Amino acid sequence: MIFNCLVPGMNGMPDDVTIGLETHIQLDTDSKLFCGCPASLSEEPNTHTCPTCLGMPGSKPRTNAAVIEHAVRAALALNCDLNDTIRFSRKTYFYPDMAKNFQITQYEIPVGEDGAITTRLRGQEQTIRIKRLHIEEDPARIVHKGGDIDSSAYTLVDYDRAGIPLLEIVTKPDFSSPAEARAFLQKLTRIMSYLGIYDPRSDLSIKSDANISLEGGERVEVKNITGTKGIENALNYEITRQRNLRKRGQSIERQTRSYSSAQQITTALRSKEAEEEYGYIFEPDLTEVVIDAELRHDAQKNIPELPDEKRRRFQEEYDITAEMVDALITSPAIADVFETLSDEFDDHMIGSFLTKELKKTLNYNEMSFADAAVDHDDLRVLFSYLADDKLTDRNAEELIREMVATGTDPATIIEEDDLLKDEEGLAEYVSSVIEEEQEAVEDYQxxxxxxxxxxxxxxxxxxxxxVDPREAREQLEAELD
Ligand SMILES: [Zn+2]
Known part of the structure; x- marks a missing residue:
């Protein structure tokens, strides 16, 4: 069922909350948006810099073509209308994270407009409208040493981050609960990682500002919310704060607040500027970028099967539960392993192993599948042992842990750690345990x-x-009953 934002009560929340999001996603590119510096932080701050990203007088920006291609692909994947010609603009403000005193962004003409995606929350589908998608540069990183902006003794600036390309995705105010906003960010980041333009390993590379209003109240903007879990916490706090104000008979003022993830609270920053106060002008150092038919065609061609299509196809083609399909498609790489090996093994057996044991191990090591030195062939070997009943579930887990942690091939680990099932030994273990554990045997009997x-x-x-615990139990029962 598809329903729109006006339908209340999905999360048991009263239906008087309206939320819109502006989300920044860090694009996974080699170099920065307007210069050739690496688009990454280095160990030594302020080393991935040049006159352009330091905003030196006379330096000239040049647009990174890869960023334009990524943005066009993202806009198409979010079902946006593309503009034929895009322009960059200067957003003027004065702050130490902005050496030029302006940020290069897109204001008048974004890459894409009027898109939509479908999210799912507790089995319900919801359409979230995308107002616009545009490209902008990240400002520098500000580090308040030993505290926050008020309590720290001094502040450092790292310009390595200045000029890293971001996509900003602005939604219509279509959310009526924090959980809906979180479901949207999860879907958005999944689409971006399917497109290969976003690195999902770092939750820090997605930041949102949220506009929240209670019915009849002024709109409050909360800035600086990191990650997908963070959005839910920040919105929950802010909604409760506004409700409490109202209970006390106070009015909710229009303002901008900042979210502190450490304290999980929002604090007043300033009364909100209107967009026009930033004094946007077209960036005179950059020419307009034409999104021609060839660029559109190439971008479209490079869009892989996206999560929704993959879900539908998996449900049709494989005999596994809907929950397993959902778990598999969270990672296109793991879904790919499943598809490659499903001809050779039982779908349920490998689906279960990939979505439970493998994912648990990757999470524990804070790795994605691509980071682990484990490939399709290694998993084929592991599954062969499982399918031939040569490995217990416990030792299969032990094996995948070793494979992920050390990158050693499965046959070597099995040999060295002596992991294969001990069929012959079972009777011996059973009789020795019965002999030595008389008290427990008596209790059982x-x-x-x-x-x-x-x-x-x-x-x-x-x-x-x-040994297999089920077989051990059967043998024990046979001996003792
Ligand atoms: Zn640079």
């Missing part, structure tokens, strides 16, 4: 059913996980 779990645990421990 006098009606304490839980005692068998202890005995199975003992067998697992003595075998080093090389």
């Amino acid at each position: 006098t009606g304490d059913d839980d005692a068998i779990n202890y005995l199975v645990g003992q067998i697992m421990q003595r075998s080093g996980g090389k």
Whole structure:
């Protein structure tokens, strides 16, 4: 079912909240937007810089063509209308993170407008309208040493970040709860990582400003919200703050607030500027960029199968649950492994392993699948052992942990760590445990059913996980009943 923003109550929240988002996503490019400096922070601050990104007089920006292509692809994936000709503008303000005293952005003519994407929250679909998508440069990084802006003794500026390309995606005010906003950011970042233009490893590379209003109240902008979980926390706090003001009979003023993720609160920054106060002018050092038919065509051609299409196709083609499909498509790389190996193995067996054991291990190591030195062939070997019943679930987990942590091939780890199932040894483990654990055996035989779990645990421990717990239990029961 598709329903629009006016339908309330999806999260049990009263239907008087209206939220719109402006989200900045850091594009994954080699070089910065208007110069050739690396688009990454370095260990030594202020080393990925040049006269252009330091805003030296006389330096001239030049547009990175890869950024334009990424932005066109993103706009198409978000179903936006493309503008034929785009222009960059100067947004003027005075702050130490902006050496030029202006930021190069797009104001009058963005790359794309009037798009929409579908999000899902607890099985319900929602259409979120995209007002515009444009390119801008990131300002420098400000570090308040030993505290925040009020409490720190001094502040440092790192211009490595100045000029890193960002996409800004502005939604219509289509959210009526923090959970809906979070679902949108999750979907947005998933689409961007499918496009290969966003690195999902760093939650820091997505930042949002949110406009929140309660019915009848003024609009409050909350700036500086990092990540997808952060948006939900920040909005929850701000909505509660506004409701409490109202309960006390106070009015909600139009203002800009800042979110502190450490304290999980918002604090007043200033009364809000209108956009026109930034004094936008077209950037005279840059020519207009034409989005011609060839660029559109190439960008369209480079859009891979996106998450929604993949979900539909997986549901049709594979005999696995909807939950497993959802878990698989969170990573296009893991979905790809599943597709490659599904001809050779049971869909449910490999789907379950990829979405549980593999993902758990990657999360633990804070890695994406691409970071791990594990490929399709390594997983094929692991699945062959599982399919031939040569590996217990416990040792399969042990194996994938080793593979991800060390990059060693599975056959070597199995050999060195002696992980294969010990079929012959099972009877021996069972009889020795029965002999040595007389107390638990007696408990079991006098009606304490839980005692068998202890005995199975003992067998697992003595075998080093090389016997199957289900088989161990069966043998124990056969011996003791
Ligand atoms: Zn530079």
